[in-house]
Amino acid sequence: MRDALVAAAFHLFLERGYEQTTVDDIVALAGVGRRSFFRYFPSKEDVVFPDHERCLADMTAFLADSGDDDEPVQRVCDAVRIVLRMYTENPTFSVQRYRLTKKVPGLRAYELSVVWRYERAFADHLRGRLASRPDGTLQADVIAAAVAAAHNNALRSWLRSDGQGDASAALDHALGYVQQAFATPPAPDDEEPEDVVVVVSRRGAPLWRVVQEIESALEQN
Amino acid sequence: MRDALVAAAFHLFLERGYEQTTVDDIVALAGVGRRSFFRYFPSKEDVVFPDHERCLADMTAFLADSGDDDEPVQRVCDAVRIVLRMYTENPTFSVQRYRLTKKVPGLRAYELSVVWRYERAFADHLRGRLASRPDGTLQADVIAAAVAAAHNNALRSWLRSDGQGDASAALDHALGYVQQAFATPPAPDDEEPEDVVVVVSRRGAPLWRVVQEIESALEQN
DNA sequence: TGCCACAGGGAACTGAGTGTCCTCCTGTGG
DNA sequence: CCACAGGAGGACACTCAGTTCCCTGTGGCA
Numbered sequence: 001m002r003d004a005l006v007a008a009a010f011h012l013f014l015e016r017g018y019e020q021t022t023v024d025d026i027v028a029l030a031g032v033g034r035r036s037f038f039r040y041f042p043s044k045e046d047v048v049f050p051d052h053e054r055c056l057a058d059m060t061a062f063l064a065d066s067g068d069d070d071e072p073v074q075r076v077c078d079a080v081r082i083v084l085r086m087y088t089e090n091p092t093f094s095v096q097r098y099r100l101t102k103k104v105p106g107l108r109a110y111e112l113s114v115v116w117r118y119e120r121a122f123a124d125h126l127r128g129r130l131a132s133r134p135d136g137t138l139q140a141d142v143i144a145a146a147v148a149a150a151h152n153n154a155l156r157s158w159l160r161s162d163g164q165g166d167a168s169a170a171l172d173h174a175l176g177y178v179q180q181a182f183a184t185p186p187a188p189d190d191e192e193p194e195d196v197v198v199v200v201s202r203r204g205a206p207l208w209r210v211v212q213e214i215e216s217a218l219e220q221n
Numbered sequence: 222m223r224d225a226l227v228a229a230a231f232h233l234f235l236e237r238g239y240e241q242t243t244v245d246d247i248v249a250l251a252g253v254g255r256r257s258f259f260r261y262f263p264s265k266e267d268v269v270f271p272d273h274e275r276c277l278a279d280m281t282a283f284l285a286d287s288g289d290d291d292e293p294v295q296r297v298c299d300a301v302r303i304v305l306r307m308y309t310e311n312p313t314f315s316v317q318r319y320r321l322t323k324k325v326p327g328l329r330a331y332e333l334s335v336v337w338r339y340e341r342a343f344a345d346h347l348r349g350r351l352a353s354r355p356d357g358t359l360q361a362d363v364i365a366a367a368v369a370a371a372h373n374n375a376l377r378s379w380l381r382s383d384g385q386g387d388a389s390a391a392l393d394h395a396l397g398y399v400q401q402a403f404a405t406p407p408a409p410d411d412e413e414p415e416d417v418v419v420v421v422s423r424r425g426a427p428l429w430r431v432v433q434e435i436e437s438a439l440e441q442n
Numbered sequence: 443t444g445c446c447a448c449a450g451g452g453a454a455c456t457g458a459g460t461g462t463c464c465t466c467c468t469g470t471g472g
Numbered sequence: 473c474c475a476c477a478g479g480a481g482g483a484c485a486c487t488c489a490g491t492t493c494c495c496t497g498t499g500g501c502a
Contacts, residue, residue: 001481023459032481033483035460035484044458108334109331112333112334113329135394135395138395141370142370142371142374145367148366149362149366150362152362173356174356174359178363182402244488244490254450257450259491260450264490265490
């Protein structure tokens with residue numbers, strides 16, 4: 001029944017547009033009652049994203065049962081791959097939906113709220129793991145946003161290519177950029193840690209220059 | 222008239238809640254016709270964010286008239302400060318609105334779409350400037366998302382403190398983290414004099430040795 | 443005085459979403 | 473074979489956001 005409603009809805013959406021299709025049209029085509037539509041989908045917009053609720057639950061569960069010793073950023077990167085897989089499992093459906101959301105502002109807003117829930121799940125997970133760091137919640141929010149943006153970038157270029165390219169490889173590449181940017185300087189790696197670092201910089205020296213020196217000094221050991 | 226409608230709306234929203242207030246209630250309190258409400262605000266949600274459209278225009282203009290030689294990431298960081306200023310200019314209003322959006326899902330979704338438009342402006346600006354880099358669009362999207370997340374982090378902690386803290390300083394700190402993360406690795410090793418001196422000493426290195434290094438570094442300039 | 447442009451109001455309409463009640467279908471016990 | 477309980481689905485009416493169309497007052501202009 002859910003599937004019948006989704007099929008009828010997309011048939012009409014692609015034929016005459018989202019806003020030109022009423023819920024009555026959908027239920028008439030599916031041969032069910034109007035009230036039944038809202039039993040399965042709380043709003044007209046939900047029928048466009050029928051699998052996100054399940055995907056969000058899967059992803060939350062994946063994050064929940066991660067060991068305490070896992071690298072949290074790596075874990076979040078693995079979690080976002082689950083989301084991408086949901087798209088790539090049904091390429092034609094995902095591409096059709098992309099065309100719809102691209103031109104209907106209401107659907108774009110709905111999609112944003114869904115993406116925001118994913119990002120919140122990332123941030124909550126990272127907040128728990130990075131709480132010990134000085135700016136833990138800030139770093140958690142920023143890294144979560146960066147991971148989500150990398151995912152969206154890879155996903156959108158795949159959708160624009162009509163699902164032809166290798167979305168997973170593109171995501172890996174994008175996540176590589178994010179992980180490199182937020183790589184933690186590996187202080188506690190070795191058995192003989194350097195414990196004094198002094199940096200003297202001229203006024204106006206750019207921040208990246210200082211950071212570079214610190215990083216290279218830490219690498220030396 | 223706009224202001225009268227906003228005042229009436231917030232009076233009722235705070236008194237009995239957003240969803241328990243109809244547009245008819247607002248126009249009745251403001252003493253105007255129902256049709257006039259929708260002349261000034263395209264939707265009921267817009268009355269909660271009466272100044273975002275102007276702020277978005279200001280910020281877009283600020284990004285548009287930036288010279289080609291400006292550091293693009295720095296420019297975007299300056300642009301996001303404009304947005305924060307819009308909030309901090311009316312602390313009580315911003316805090317009231319924050320309380321509303323926190324509990325009304327529909328308003329949260331609307332706010333997300335607004336934030337998304339800011340982020341898109343950042344990303345578009347960065348895409349134009351980073352187009353020469355190999356992964357220009359990816360970097361633009363990720364950096365834009367990180368800047369927006371840093372802004373939201375600083376803004377939310379300020380809003381949660383009822384507008385008491387120093388939002389601007391918090392934003393500067395958050396943006397510092399983002400800029401450090403995305404600092405461009407300086408590909409060209411330049412011939413210019415060293416402006417950074419780093420001393421790394423093992424535990425137990427005598428203090429005079431560290432001081433000597435610092436002094437000699439300071440003498441150089 | 444006649445004309446026009448325009449800001450605002452009023453009434454009716456469309457469509458999303460909800461609440462209520464009814465119906466049918468199915469499984470179970472006598 | 474029948475009675476009945478329970479749940480899924482349908483019919484209907486209602487609220488409210490948003491739109492369309494038309495009306496009215498007002499002020500400028502020839």
